[in-house]
Amino acid sequence: DQQVKQNSPSLSVQEGRISILNCDYTNSMFDYFLWYKKYPAEGPTFLISISSIKDKNEDGRFTVFLNKSAKHLSLHIVPSQPGDSAVYFCAASLWGGGNKLTFGTGTQLKVEL
Amino acid sequence: KAGVTQTPRYLIKTRGQQVTLSCSPISGHRSVSWYQQTPGQGLQFLFEYFSETQRNKGNFPGRFSGRQFSNSRSEMNVSTLELGDSALYLCASSVSGTGTSRGYTFGSGTRLTVV
Numbered sequence: 001d002q003q004v005k006q007n008s009p010s011l012s013v014q015e016g017r018i019s020i021l022n023c024d025y026t027n028s029m030f031d032y033f034l035w036y037k038k039y040p041a042e043g044p045t046f047l048i049s050i051s052s053i054k055d056k057n058e059d060g061r062f063t064v065f066l067n068k069s070a071k072h073l074s075l076h077i078v079p080s081q082p083g084d085s086a087v088y089f090c091a092a093s094l095w096g097g098g099n100k101l102t103f104g105t106g107t108q109l110k111v112e113l
Numbered sequence: 114k115a116g117v118t119q120t121p122r123y124l125i126k127t128r129g130q131q132v133t134l135s136c137s138p139i140s141g142h143r144s145v146s147w148y149q150q151t152p153g154q155g156l157q158f159l160f161e162y163f164s165e166t167q168r169n170k171g172n173f174p175g176r177f178s179g180r181q182f183s184n185s186r187s188e189m190n191v192s193t194l195e196l197g198d199s200a201l202y203l204c205a206s207s208v209s210g211t212g213t214s215r216g217y218t219f220g221s222g223t224r225l226t227v228v
Contacts, residue, residue, distance in 0.1 A: 103148075
């Protein structure tokens with residue numbers, strides 16, 4: 001049972017435009033959400049996170065939006081740069097769940113010149 | 114400071130064999146978690162160790178086991194390897210009991226191929 005879903009396996013965007021990566025979850029007990037970026041042959045690196053008590057969090061070019069009623073979150077990257085080309089994973093955690101994260105299957109973002 | 118170190122980086126094993134992977138967390142980090150990444154499945158949680166105790170366990174068969182030493186270094190072991198165990202195995206370390214912060218750092222992984 002995939003509790004965190006990223007339905008788009010790939011996304012292609014032009015440099016300078018907005019990239020929107022989507023993520024849906026089914027477990028309403030998730031209370032914290034994170035986005036990770038992963039380059040080939042490297043481990044995932046933390047990008048941005050959001051608590052369930054918020055609906056938006058910004059960090060530079062990256063903004064995460066959370067819609068709890070729809071159980072949906074999205075990552076916006078503006079403007080997109082070629083160096084942003086990577087696989088993006090969303091992840092969720094349960095309150096009291098320690099360090100266990102439930103990940104989506106990832107979206108391959110390609111930013112083209 | 115040094116990051117999370119996983120050894121070896123690459124490993125090829127034969128079906129039926131066993132394998133041990135190692136993870137050295139960032140100095141001062143007491144929590145180590147292990148994940149399996151396969152194409153189409155994303156990262157799946159194996160287990161977490163905190164202060165030498167297994168605190169969380171994912172839905173993997175008993176062939177997958179782990180341990181943590183007093184210096185916080187962790188090992189995971191897979192016995193009776195199957196072809197489906199071929200994957201990238203990632204560990205992540207964290208200072209405290211919750212990984213919901215920037216302090217959750219992944220290593221580069223061990224690529225295991227079972228033939």
